[in-house]
Amino acid sequence: MEEKKVLFDVKNLKMYFPARGGKLVKAVDDVSFKIYEGETFGVVGESGCGKTTVGRTILGVYEQTSGEIIYRGKNTADFKAEDKMAFSKNCQMIFQDPAACLDPRMSIGTIVSEGLTVHYRNMSKAEREERVNQVLAYVGLTSDYASRFSHELSGGQRQRIGIARALAIEPGFIVCDEPIAALDVSIQAQVVNLLTRLQKELGLTYMFISHDLSMVRHISDRIAVMYLGSLVELGDNKSIYGNPMHPYTRALFSAIPEPDPYHSWLKSRVHLQGEIPSPINAPAGCKFCTRCPQATEQCKLEPPALREIESGHFVACHQIQPVNA
Ligand SMILES: Nc1ncnc2c1ncn2[C@@H]1O[C@H](COP(=O)(O)OP(=O)(O)O)[C@@H](O)[C@H]1O
Ligand SMILES: [Mg+2]
Numbered sequence: 001m002e003e004k005k006v007l008f009d010v011k012n013l014k015m016y017f018p019a020r021g022g023k024l025v026k027a028v029d030d031v032s033f034k035i036y037e038g039e040t041f042g043v044v045g046e047s048g049c050g051k052t053t054v055g056r057t058i059l060g061v062y063e064q065t066s067g068e069i070i071y072r073g074k075n076t077a078d079f080k081a082e083d084k085m086a087f088s089k090n091c092q093m094i095f096q097d098p099a100a101c102l103d104p105r106m107s108i109g110t111i112v113s114e115g116l117t118v119h120y121r122n123m124s125k126a127e128r129e130e131r132v133n134q135v136l137a138y139v140g141l142t143s144d145y146a147s148r149f150s151h152e153l154s155g156g157q158r159q160r161i162g163i164a165r166a167l168a169i170e171p172g173f174i175v176c177d178e179p180i181a182a183l184d185v186s187i188q189a190q191v192v193n194l195l196t197r198l199q200k201e202l203g204l205t206y207m208f209i210s211h212d213l214s215m216v217r218h219i220s221d222r223i224a225v226m227y228l229g230s231l232v233e234l235g236d237n238k239s240i241y242g243n244p245m246h247p248y249t250r251a252l253f254s255a256i257p258e259p260d261p262y263h264s265w266l267k268s269r270v271h272l273q274g275e276i277p278s279p280i281n282a283p284a285g286c287k288f289c290t291r292c293p294q295a296t297e298q299c300k301l302e303p304p305a306l307r308e309i310e311s312g313h314f315v316a317c318h319q320i321q322p323v324n325a
Pocket of ligand 2: 053178
């Protein structure tokens with residue numbers, strides 16, 4: 001079998017934000033994972049668990065509090081100017097709300113070609129226009145959209161422009177941050193299908209962030225489940241959905257409206273009790289312990305490490321032991 005190439009190797013990443021009273025929002029708290037080239041790496045969890053912060057931090061939008069981000073074997077902390085330039089060309093982001101990042105005074109053509117003027121400085125005006133038309137075609141829009149303005153477009157068309165803008169500079173990796181959450185249900189599938197088709201055609205790697213479990217299941221090769229800034233479970237699509245092990249993952253999946261009744265774990269459905277604690281005052285020990293039906297004294301005291309329980313399936317829970325241990 002061909003060896004999978006590691007695109008990102010993220011080690012013990014922490015991203016803390018200052019909060020009032022000298023406290024810290026531990027938005028991302030010691031998270032480690034790898035993203036392989038060509039895959040869709042799904043990140044799920046309830047609102048506020050740190051998904052967006054993980055995406056932004058690995059793209060260098062924030063400087064991490066601690067931990068390492070290794071991109072193609074090179075630590076991003078050691079990047080020289082030319083590495084930073086190449087990284088910002090190769091790694092792009094698309095957002096939940098494309099309207100917020102589309103300047104209403106700029107034509108779509110100008111918006112889509114903005115990155116070209118930075119990363120392809122020697123391109124002629126004609127070449128730029130050609131490139132804009134090409135990426136508009138990628139996202140299913142005709143070239144006359146180049147002269148329009150974002151307020152003339154529907155939500156779905158705006159998201160297509162957001163995607164076209166990201167694609168214009170030929171990235172290899174895109175963080176898709178809830179890219180369909182703000183769209184009408186009727187057009188969500190179109191945008192997801194577009195993203196999947198583009199991935200195949202252009203050989204892209206995605207980090208796909210969503211709170212929508214069925215969407216993540218549909219699109220992801222591997223899935224990371226986050227709770228309060230921590231990674232609680234990580235594995236391939238089949239093991240995460242077929243055999244979720246962490247009590248939080250099980251609870252999250254128990255809320256899926258149409259679960260597969262043949263999965264044995266569903267016989268022991270878990271229902272989430274209580275509120276999510278604040279990331280400013282997260283519980284010591286396992287962060288899920290205040291809501292976990294299986295929590296013991298150990299869970300309240302010691303944070304569980306993410307351990308490989310089955311091949312490629314990692315779980316951070318004191319109650320779950322590796323199969324061959
Ligand atoms: N720039 C910031 N400054 C301060 N706190 C932030 C900032 N960004 C996010 N947070 C906080 O970090 C936590 C995680 O947020 P976020 O990454 O947006 O979660 P998600 O995308 O999973 O909803 C939240 O408590 C949020 O309020
Ligand atoms: Mg978010």
